[in-house]
Amino acid sequence: MSKSQQNYLDQVAQRLHLTADAQSGILFGMQGGLHMMLMRSTSNQNFVSLVFSLTHSGQEPDAAEIKAFVKSNKLIVNYSIRRSRVEFILKPRFGSFKQIDQLEQVTGEVVSLLRTGGYQSCCQNCGQTAETDACIMAGVPSLLCDSCYQQLGHNQEQIQQESAGKPENVLAGVVGALLGCLLGVGCIVLLGQLGYVAALSGIVLAVCSLKGYELLGGRLSTKGIVIACVLMLAMTYVGYRLDWAITVAKYFEASLTDSYRAIPYLIDEEILDGGVYTGELIKLYAFTLIGAIPTIISSVKNRKMAKVTYRMQSQRAVNSTPEF
Structure with a gap:
């Protein structure tokens, strides 16, 4: 990671009250009672992704509601919903110091929408509203409860051991x-x-x-x-x-x-x-x-x-x- 990128992450972390992961460069923390991750978008490296794992009264996020919000917000480029995992692709450029204000603004607007809508953070694997941690699971940024982290970690270890022992033809x-x-x-x-x-x-x-x-x-x-x-x-x-x-x-x-x-x-x-x-x-x-x-x-x-x-x-x- 370059010095400029590190400075950018430090400033964003300070403004949004998040913590920067030293290895991945992903920012994580809590706003408005919701656990979140902020990172460089994988679909477009120029943009920023804001990731949540959400439930609403035990149900998965309302796709229509989120779609309507995204359409009405000029600072959001796109979004994706996979079960409880909701990812917003934000317009502010990753690494742009001049657009940190916009990044702070749109993050606050997203959190406000989710809080008003009655959403809660949950584990993206089991969907339970237990305490979740930001983690890297088999290379994928995830929001998991401790039980799922342990289980998926053991499963991944077994898969890797089987793969390592598998002969190459x-x-x-x-x-x-x-x-x-x-x-x-x-x-x-x-x-x-x-x-x-x-x-x-x-x-x-x-x-x-x-x-x-x-x-x-x-x-x-x-x-x-x-x-x-x-x-x-x-x-x-x-x-x-x-x-x-x-x-x-x-x-x-x-x-x-x-x-x-x-x-x-x-x-x-x-x-x-x-x-x-x-x-x-x-x-x-x-x-x-x-x-x-x-x-x-x-x-x-x-x-x-x-x-x-x-x-x-x-x-x-x-x-x-x-x-x-």
Whole structure:
């Protein structure tokens, strides 16, 4: 975390009377009798998310009421409701010192609405109005009662132990990654025939090859990521050449197999423009990397975060094992 971000969090925490978690940078605390978390929005990194876990007379939050409020408030961009968990996406920019006043204003307005509506804080897992703590559960910011924290922590520990003991079948993983890449090849050909070269092809290749390896290989290790990346690069070329072969086959009314094999000959004979062919291939590789690299980074990050469980109050992270 940069010094500027730390200063921003300190100022917001002071103005809103919240506490900053040293590890995650999430602000947590209570306003108007409601437990809340304030953090950088995952759906849009520029915005701020205000998170509650709420119940109203034992029922889940009234979606219509919250929707109407969001529409009437210009400082709220969007919202989401998942059972008792309510997340408001606020308009003030995360990290903007000039908009802290707006952040304080809209937070107060949200809390006032919820208090007036008779909402109470509850555990986002069991829905009970027991005392809740802000915590990180398997990498996810959560508001949980002590009982659910303990239970989910034990469950997560067991899952991780089972995953760690699960053997990796490299051969099956390669088959899975290859099958995933075929979907990416289909995307390249489809978009190519429509006249587009898009990062979507890279995203499809990355996600499908990585997920394919994990699904059939048992787990996604660093070795699996490397194998999937090699297949990604190889299948990007196959997909690109296949796209050109389809165009050649249509033009010369030849078979697809003959057209695929004839691509180098047609370039040597200058029937196809070699410069255009190479330039478009480089462009596709660039888009593939643009799509694949963030996906891989996100996958690695999620794997690491899935092992993180701790209570924010303690500001102590214990990998794989919660505080028991």
